[in-house]
Amino acid sequence: MTEQQLAGGGVNQVVRVGATVRRPAGAWSPRIHQLFEHLQTRGFTGAPRSFGTDPLGRDVFSYLPGDVGHDPWTPAVAGDPALTSAARLLRAYHDATADVAASWRDGWQQPAREPVEVVCHNDAAPYNCVYDGDRAIGLIDFDGAAPGPRSWDLAYAVYRFVPLGSAAGERTAERLDLFFDAYGADPALREAALASVAPRLRALTDYMRAEAAAGNEAFAAHIARGDLEHYLRDITLLS
Template identity: 55%
Template sequence: MADYEVLAGGVNEVIRIGDTVRRPTGPWSPRVHGLLRMLAARGFRGVPRVLEITGDGFEVLDFLPGEVSNYPATPAAASPEALESAAELLRAYHDATAEYARTAPRDGWQIPAAEPVEVICHGDYAPHNCVLDGNRVAGIIDFDHARPGPRLSDVAYAAYRWVPMSAPGTVEAAGSTTEEQAARLRIFCDRYGLDDAGRAGLIDAVAARLHTVVDFMRARAAAGEEAYAGHLAAGHHVLYLGDADYVLAERDVFERHLIGWPGQARSRSSS
C-alpha cells in the first residue's frame, strides 16, 4: 500500500496511513488528548490534532509532514536555524499551555506532575520528536511524556538534545567542542527567552533531568517493559549518566556563555 508506512517510534510502533498516524494508547492518553484538543481550540499550529480514538487501543492523529531527525543529527536538524526555531517553538508551546496548566489535572499523566507547575512540559523535546520544514522546526510530536511541571525542566532537556550537550568524542556530540556547545546553548536560551534565574540553574537542571531519565528507564525495565530493557542493554543509561557528569564538570564553560556576559540584552523573560 503506497500510503502505508511504519514510522520510527522509539518505544511504540507508529503507522502512517495517508495523512493520519495510528499510535497505541496508554493509561495516560486521555490527559494527552485533552492537551492536544486545548491547543487545537487555541489555534496553536504545529501539533497533531486528535481525529479518533479507536475501540481497540489506538489513537488516530494528524500526520505532520516534514523531516524528523535521529542521531547523529541530520544537517537540517544541526543547523543554526533549527536550533533557533526549536527554542522559539518550545517557548510558544509553553506559553500556550501556561493558563491550562494552572487547572490541569495533576494525576493520570505517564510522568508524575512536578512542582512548581508553570506549563505542560512536553517531556521529550528532541530532534526525534520534532518535525522540520527545511531547516526550521515547524512541529512537535509524541506527547506521551507530557506532564504539568516547571519550564526549566523542559528547557534543560531540550537544550541538552538540541545543542547537543554531550561529551566531545561521542557520536551524539557530532564533532562539537565544549566551547561550541556553550555558544549554541547561549543561542538556544536567548531564543527561548530564558531569564537569569533559569540560566543560573540550567546546568544543574540538565544533570538532574538526565538522572531522572535513567531512573525512569530502569523502573520501566524492572516492570518488564522490553523496549526500556533494550535501552539499558544498549547502554543508553551509560550515555546519559556520562553526559550528566560532563555538563557538571564543564559548568564554568557553559555558564560563562550563559550568564558571564553582563550588559547583553535578553530578548524576553520566561516568567
C-alpha cells in the first residue's frame, strides 16, 4: 500500500499506510505495545491501538483521524475548549495507567522517575494531540513514555498547552487555572507541577545534548536551529 509521510515527527520518520501508522521500532517498543493494549482494556480510546510489527520491523499502530496541533495553532487549537479537553484527556490517560505504573518500571526509553504514580506520556503537547475541531480526542507519539509522578507530566503539558515561558500571553494565569481545573488537580498537585516546569525543561536540554553528542542527527539539527537556546531562555524565565 502507498506510504504517506506524516508531518511533524522531528526525530523519527513516521508514515501512514491505510488506517495504520508505521514508525521505527526501538528497545522500548514492547512496553509501548503493552501500554496500548492495557489502555484498550481500561476503555481509554484516546491512544493508538497496537498491531505489532510489519515485515520491515516497524511498529504498527492505528491511525487516529483528526487534526494535529502543529505550530502555528489554528484558532480552534488555540481556544479554551481545546485547552480544557486536552487536560481532561491527559487526566483520563493518567488514570488508566495508575494500576500498572509501579509494576512496569523497566523497559522504557526513559528511566522511571520517583514517585511513580502513572505512566507519563512525557511529551504531552498540542503537536502530539489529535483534535476534532476544538476538542482534543487523542494523544500520539508515546516513544518517551515512562513511569513517574503526575506532576512531571503536567509540568510539560502546561508549558506547552497554556503555554508558559516566552510564549506566555495576557491570559496565561487564566488558562493555567482552566487546565488545572479541567484536569482536576488539587492545590498540592498544582504547586508540584509548576515547581517542576523548569526542572522538566532542564532534563529535556540534558537529553538533547546527550543525544546530539551520541550522534543523533535529529537532535543535532534541533540544536542547530535554536531549540536548545529557546529552552534555556525559558528555564531562566521560569526559574
